[in-house]
Amino acid sequence: MQHLVDVDNFTLDEIDKILDDAKSFKTKLPPKLLSDKLIITLFFEASTRTRSSFEVAAKRLGASIVHLDPGKSSTKKGETLEDTFANLAAMGPNGVILRHSQNDTAEILANMELTPIINAGTGNYAHPTQALLDLFTIKEHFNNNLDNKKIAIVGDIVNSRVASSSIRLFKKVGLDLTLVAPKEFMPKSNLKSTDKLEDVLDSVDTIISLRAQLERHKKPIFEDYNQYAKHYCITEDMISNRDLAIMHPGPVMRNIDISDEVLSSEKSLVLKQVTNGVFVRMAILKHLLLDCNAN
Ligand code: CP
Numbered sequence: 001m002q003h004l005v006d007v008d009n010f011t012l013d014e015i016d017k018i019l020d021d022a023k024s025f026k027t028k029l030p031p032k033l034l035s036d037k038l039i040i041t042l043f044f045e046a047s048t049r050t051r052s053s054f055e056v057a058a059k060r061l062g063a064s065i066v067h068l069d070p071g072k073s074s075t076k077k078g079e080t081l082e083d084t085f086a087n088l089a090a091m092g093p094n095g096v097i098l099r100h101s102q103n104d105t106a107e108i109l110a111n112m113e114l115t116p117i118i119n120a121g122t123g124n125y126a127h128p129t130q131a132l133l134d135l136f137t138i139k140e141h142f143n144n145n146l147d148n149k150k151i152a153i154v155g156d157i158v159n160s161r162v163a164s165s166s167i168r169l170f171k172k173v174g175l176d177l178t179l180v181a182p183k184e185f186m187p188k189s190n191l192k193s194t195d196k197l198e199d200v201l202d203s204v205d206t207i208i209s210l211r212a213q214l215e216r217h218k219k220p221i222f223e224d225y226n227q228y229a230k231h232y233c234i235t236e237d238m239i240s241n242r243d244l245a246i247m248h249p250g251p252v253m254r255n256i257d258i259s260d261e262v263l264s265s266e267k268s269l270v271l272k273q274v275t276n277g278v279f280v281r282m283a284i285l286k287h288l289l290l291d292c293n294a295n
Pocket of ligand 1: 048
């Protein structure tokens with residue numbers, strides 16, 4: 001049974017195939033390849049993009065989708081996550097899409113081997129579908145040529161599951177990475193790093209900005225994010241006439257992560273990331289629910 005707990009579940013060949021499928025789906029919508037499939041979503045944390053994107057992707061492929069709202073489920077009566085999952089799996093879905101605040105939940109449920117688990121974001125550890133759609137967007141922006149492309153990841157890296165999965169994926173495909181953050185947001189890493197955005201502006205091709213993951217801070221880290229923004233917000237002044245692509249997984253904290261002007265400029269790929277997310281998730285669903293079960 002093939003799961004997607006994190007990007008390491010896929011080989012480079014599988015990643016290439018998924019990104020190729022996503023590109024072809026973006027050019028021409030495929031037939032309803034998953035019309036006999038049923039998917040359940042189980043989101044214990046809020047989501048705008050990922051949940052809707054998975055639903056659109058599933059429907060575009062003809063799959064049925066059922067959402068369980070944990071806030072109105074029997075987890076409120078003390079049912080464990082494992083029991084909730086086992087009961088959903090007993091209904092015979094072809095996969096469960098999970099978002100949860102704890103890092104190891106996708107792996108724990110995957111190890112039960114009841115139905116494929118697709119990780120839609122767990123703790124600060126993994127958000128593999130976001131990393132894959134970000135890689136797709138970078139490849140698309142650079143016409144499929146990643147040679148010598150340099151990426152800076154800027155912001156609350158240590159608390160970001162997007163950064164965590166992206167670092168693993170981008171290393172795997174050989175992208176040059178620099179981490180940019182104040183010490184409070186910098187993870188332990190052997191990657192290049194700096195606390196000054198100015199250090200990388202002339203050398204990178206793409207900046208991936210991240211919001212402060214306030215919901216994961218045990219106590220407030222910065223009292224005033226306007227002060228933080230003076231150093232880390234991506235503004236027109238900062239970019240000047242440089243040829244930079246600006247990305248962000250969302251939700252964007254406007255004028256703290258990225259200024260309004262940059263967000264609405266041609267340099268921003270932020271809504272392209274969302275558009276691409278549907279095609280990449282279609283390709284991931286096809287891979288896990290169809291291709292991996294072909295034999
Ligand atoms: N990028 C992302 O995970 O957004 P949502 O939290 O809205 O799903």
